[in-house]
Amino acid sequence: MQHIHDLLDLRAVTPVFQPLIDLATGRVVGYEALSRGPAGSPWESPAALFAAARAAGREAELDWICRAVAYRAALAAGFGPELTLFVNMEPTAWRAGCPADLVPIFDAARDRLRVVTEMTERAIAADPAALLSAAESCREAGWGVALDDVGADPMSLALMPFVHPDVVKLDMGLLHAPDDPATARVVAAVSAYAETSGAVVLAEGIETARHLAVARTMGATVGQGWHFGRPAPLPETTPAAARLPLLPAPARGDRTPFEIVSAVRPVTRTTKAQLMPLSRHLEALAGSGPEPPVLLACFQEARHFTAHTAARFQRVAAHSPLVAALGIGLPAEPAPGVRGASLGDDRLRGEWNVIVVGPHRAAALVARDLGDNGPEADRRFDFALTHDRGLAAEAARSLLHQLAPVNVPALL
Incomplete structure (x- = not known):
C-alpha cells in the first residue's frame, strides 16, 4: 500500500475494542471501538492515520x-440487544454524508445494534x-450520545x-x-448534570485499583482502561452484558426561544x-x-449590536467557550471571538433574547417586539424570564441551529 488514498479506497482500517465495565457488578456493558491503520505502515496509529487523511482532504x-x-x-x-457499542464521530462528517458503499453496513447497524456515539465539546463550538x-x-435510530474527554478542557x-449526553466520559487526566481544585469543579458539575438528567458517568483511563477507587468517588458507575482490558479484537464469544440505560431524547422542533419559554412561564x-x-x-x-x-443573544437587527x-x-x-450574537445584517464575527449569524427566520427577527447556560447556572430572558413606531426606549415587548436549566438549554439549542460552522484545528 503506497499511499493514503490506496488505504482509504480499500477501506483498510482495522477496529479494536476496549471493554466498558459496570463498576458495581464487574459485568461488561459494552465496548468502545478504536481504529488502527495497517500494521507496520506509516498510518498504523490513529493520530497518523487521521493526519494523513486530513492532508488528503478525506x-x-x-x-x-x-x-x-x-x-x-x-x-x-x-452483538445482542444488551451489549452497547461505543463509536467516535466527528459531526463534520455528518455534513459530508455516508459513502455509498458503506450505506448497507449503516442500515444493518441501525436495525441490529445498540450504539452510543461519542462526540467532543470542541465540535459544539x-x-x-x-x-x-x-x-x-443518532437518537432517531434509538441510539445514545456520549460527551467525550470531559475535564480535558474546562469549557x-x-x-x-x-x-444532553446519555453518557459523560470523564477524561483520564x-x-x-x-x-x-480544577478536578473537584469538573466532578461537581458532572455530578450535578448526572443527578438532574439521569446520565451515566464513565471514567476513562482506569489502570490500577487506586484509579478504580478514585473513579467511584467521582461518581462513575462505568469504567474503562487497562485495569479491565487493553484494546484488542472482539472475543469469539461476547459476554452476557448489563444493559446501559439511555435518556429520553431532549425536546426538539422549530420553536423560537420566546415560544419555548413563554409557553410555561408568565409573560409581562x-x-x-x-x-x-x-x-x-x-x-x-x-x-x-x-x-x-x-452566552447567546438575538438583537433583531445589526444596529442594536452597538x-x-x-x-x-x-x-x-x-474566556467563554461560545459567545454568539444573531440579528439581521450581523456578520460571521461581529466582534473578536464572537460568533455571528444574520437571521433568516422571520419569527426570530421579532425577538430579543439573552440566554446564559453554564455548569452551575442558567437563565434566559426572551422578549417579543410588539411593533411600536415610537421612540426607541418606549418600544414595547412581551417578555418572560426563566432560571430553569432545561428551559434555558432548550431555548439555546434553538439558536445554535442558526450558527454556521467555523474552521478549527483538529485535535486527536
Whole structure:
C-alpha cells in the first residue's frame, strides 16, 4: 500500500475494542471501538492515520470508514440487544454524508445494534448545527450520545447541556489529579448534570485499583482502561452484558426561544428601557465566575449590536467557550471571538433574547417586539424570564441551529 488514498479506497482500517465495565457488578456493558491503520505502515496509529487523511482532504470519509468497520465487526460477533457499542464521530462528517458503499453496513447497524456515539465539546463550538443534527439522527435510530474527554478542557462543562449526553466520559487526566481544585469543579458539575438528567458517568483511563477507587468517588458507575482490558479484537464469544440505560431524547422542533419559554412561564409587557437593565444583568452573569457559561443573544437587527455591546461581548468571549450574537445584517464575527449569524427566520427577527447556560447556572430572558413606531426606549415587548436549566438549554439549542460552522484545528 503506497499511499493514503490506496488505504482509504480499500477501506483498510482495522477496529479494536476496549471493554466498558459496570463498576458495581464487574459485568461488561459494552465496548468502545478504536481504529488502527495497517500494521507496520506509516498510518498504523490513529493520530497518523487521521493526519494523513486530513492532508488528503478525506478526513470525513475516514470517519465514516472507522465507524463502518466497527459496525461490521460487531454485527459479525452477534452483538445482542444488551451489549452497547461505543463509536467516535466527528459531526463534520455528518455534513459530508455516508459513502455509498458503506450505506448497507449503516442500515444493518441501525436495525441490529445498540450504539452510543461519542462526540467532543470542541465540535459544539466549531459546528453546533452539525453536532445537534448528528445527535438527533443518532437518537432517531434509538441510539445514545456520549460527551467525550470531559475535564480535558474546562469549557466542556458549559457546553454539556446542549449535547444532553446519555453518557459523560470523564477524561483520564482527572484520575491522575484527584486533589486538584480544577478536578473537584469538573466532578461537581458532572455530578450535578448526572443527578438532574439521569446520565451515566464513565471514567476513562482506569489502570490500577487506586484509579478504580478514585473513579467511584467521582461518581462513575462505568469504567474503562487497562485495569479491565487493553484494546484488542472482539472475543469469539461476547459476554452476557448489563444493559446501559439511555435518556429520553431532549425536546426538539422549530420553536423560537420566546415560544419555548413563554409557553410555561408568565409573560409581562414592558418597554425596552425597562428591559435593558435585566438584559445587561444576564450578560454580566456570563462574564463572571471561574467557569464562564455560554452566552447567546438575538438583537433583531445589526444596529442594536452597538459598539458598547460589542465590547461587552468581546470581553466575555475572551474566556467563554461560545459567545454568539444573531440579528439581521450581523456578520460571521461581529466582534473578536464572537460568533455571528444574520437571521433568516422571520419569527426570530421579532425577538430579543439573552440566554446564559453554564455548569452551575442558567437563565434566559426572551422578549417579543410588539411593533411600536415610537421612540426607541418606549418600544414595547412581551417578555418572560426563566432560571430553569432545561428551559434555558432548550431555548439555546434553538439558536445554535442558526450558527454556521467555523474552521478549527483538529485535535486527536
